[in-house]
Amino acid sequence: MSRMGVDLAPRNMHGLSLINPVMVASGTFGYGVEYQSLVDIQRLGGICSKGVTVRPRDGNPTPRIAETPSGMLNAIGLQNVGLRRVISEKAPIWDRWRVPVIVNISGESIQEFEELAASLEGVPGVAGLEVNISCPNIRAGGRLFADCTESAAAVTRATRDVTSLPLMVKLSPNVGDIVSIAVAVEEQGADCISLANTLLGMTIDVRTGRPGIANVSAGLSGPAIRPIIVRMVYQVAAAISVPIVGVGGVTCTEDALQYLMAGATAVQVGTANFVNPRVALEIVDGLDAYLDAHGYAHVSEVVGIALPSRRAVPTSGVC
Amino acid sequence: MDLLRAKVLSNEEIMPSTHVLALASPELGRTAAPGQFVHIRSGPTWDPLLRRPMSIYKIRPDGVSIMVRAIGAGSTMIAASVPGGWLDCLGPLGTPFELGPDSRRLLMVGGGYGVAPLVALAELALPRDCEVVLLVGAASAQYVFPSALLPTDVEYEVATVDGTLGHHGLVTELAARYLEWSDAIYACGPTPMLRAVALAARPLARAGGGAVPSTKRVELAMEQDMGCAMGVCLACVVKTRRGLQRVCRDGPVFRAEELVWESSA
């Protein structure tokens, strides 16, 4: 493994080896093919697909997005082609790629998560699953699976039981106690966690006096949320031992370094792709240059250096 | 289509808060077509965050021009670009207008800055033996696109909402007179205007909703809030007979008969 390579599922029989720690986030890179003409996608650490549901979904009415200070709100509503077409049309394309594709799955019940995970097991081209637990649990009256420790743990267990694929569980930041949820998800068999999905917000169009997004409530992403998620990664890193993937407002090498130093093994770049489709690769090059400049032999040496446990021991090469 | 830096060659305010920017980019000049757009970063920082879509307004071998109406933070920054500076552009994007091989009498209907792609289309069509009638609607006289900027062969009529110039009322009211005459219709502007054009151009639609497909080419350039403009974020969808389609990729130009209009729109 090169000095940029990381394994996000060291405990898993398949492993989830990335050539570098910079992935692109679900919903911001389609199925990977759309950016191919602009970006050398094979140089990415990994691609998280658009969220996939059991059946195709049309998503929410428009307007679906609104810009906010250094950020954006979205309520796309998981528009996607559905599980069957992902397996028949997208996976065969991914199978020809070197870059690992992690399929982001969204269910409205535990059974749907099981069906998604079981159906994707063994499909060539699928390197792992990212379990998006920030979706409403229809059985529990629409409360999100991610909202409480028990339901987050239950989804993790259920998917773990039906697949041997590397399992990345994506947590929601809209919770009071992120650490206990992360601990529960780790205990139930997650190979790694991604932190985090969008923060809930809304905006009002004062010309019309109506919510700016048709769905009213929407997910905030982009640089605006970065400090919040960096703090969460830092807290969670002290409590769990499986790898953490930092997601939220990564726009440049320094942002990625913040996450790594807070304890993340890798990062995902989301909204920033819309602004600069090549930004993830610029970060790959930036991290490489950073390792050179600071005399690190491997990117993992940077991971967690901001954590209290690591700060106690002066780390060589950091100055 | 590419991610490129284009040098701003000139910036001219042609109407209040409406600027024409000539951009140097042989690649855009070579590949752009009327109806397509470029997705432009408003500045080097991450606030305003998203790029802004701007239609191709003129096409030259060495580049393209855009016409920017400054309405909010992003468009105001782009409109303030100084000659010699650079704009970070992604494009050309989207599907262009199509000139049918047999179309000779073209009716073009533009609302506000929606005139921009129609100017590019008129310049493409005139050398191909087409007659062009361009109807433009604006809020008031000061926002009416100056006729001096049009090719002389274009027949030009205007409508203003406040009656300060041309027809007092909506541009779609002017369009009625040319529907019979035209053998193709192209429109760009606010969604209610496009909807009115689509309905007016469907004379064969029968009561009871059973629309008889018109053979006349009617193409509408739609607008929708955009994130990526690369077809991935799914922010920009519109309803069509083939299901949801993305304005940035599957459009912005759609055949009128493909679109499904919301009753509340």
Ligand SMILES: Cc1cc2nc3c(=O)[nH]c(=O)nc-3n(C[C@H](O)[C@H](O)[C@H](O)COP(=O)(O)OP(=O)(O)OC[C@H]3O[C@@H](n4cnc5c(N)ncnc54)[C@H](O)[C@@H]3O)c2cc1C
């Ligand atoms: C395919 C496509 C092509 C386009 N081509 C052009 C073009 O050629 N020239 C051009 O000038 N624009 C064009 N636009 C529109 C342009 O992209 C937007 O006006 C611009 O993105 C607005 O950004 P902003 O930062 O200035 O405003 P924002 O900050 O995004 O919005 C500012 C405020 O103005 C309000 N607002 C938005 N639209 C209007 C409106 N029409 N009238 C009044 N208030 C409004 C918003 O709700 C907000 O409150 C095009 C859009 C699309 C989708």
Ligand SMILES: Cc1cc2nc3c(=O)[nH]c(=O)nc-3n(C[C@H](O)[C@H](O)[C@H](O)COP(=O)(O)O)c2cc1C
């Ligand atoms: C338009 C859009 C669509 C998204 N769709 C999904 C999705 O389908 N599944 C998911 O888990 N996260 C989705 N996300 C969340 C992102 O993957 C990411 O967690 C979030 O945007 C924060 O990262 P960022 O600030 O870098 O964008 C979406 C985000 C955006 C902006």
Ligand code: FES
């Ligand atoms: S703007 Fe993202 S899909 Fe069209």
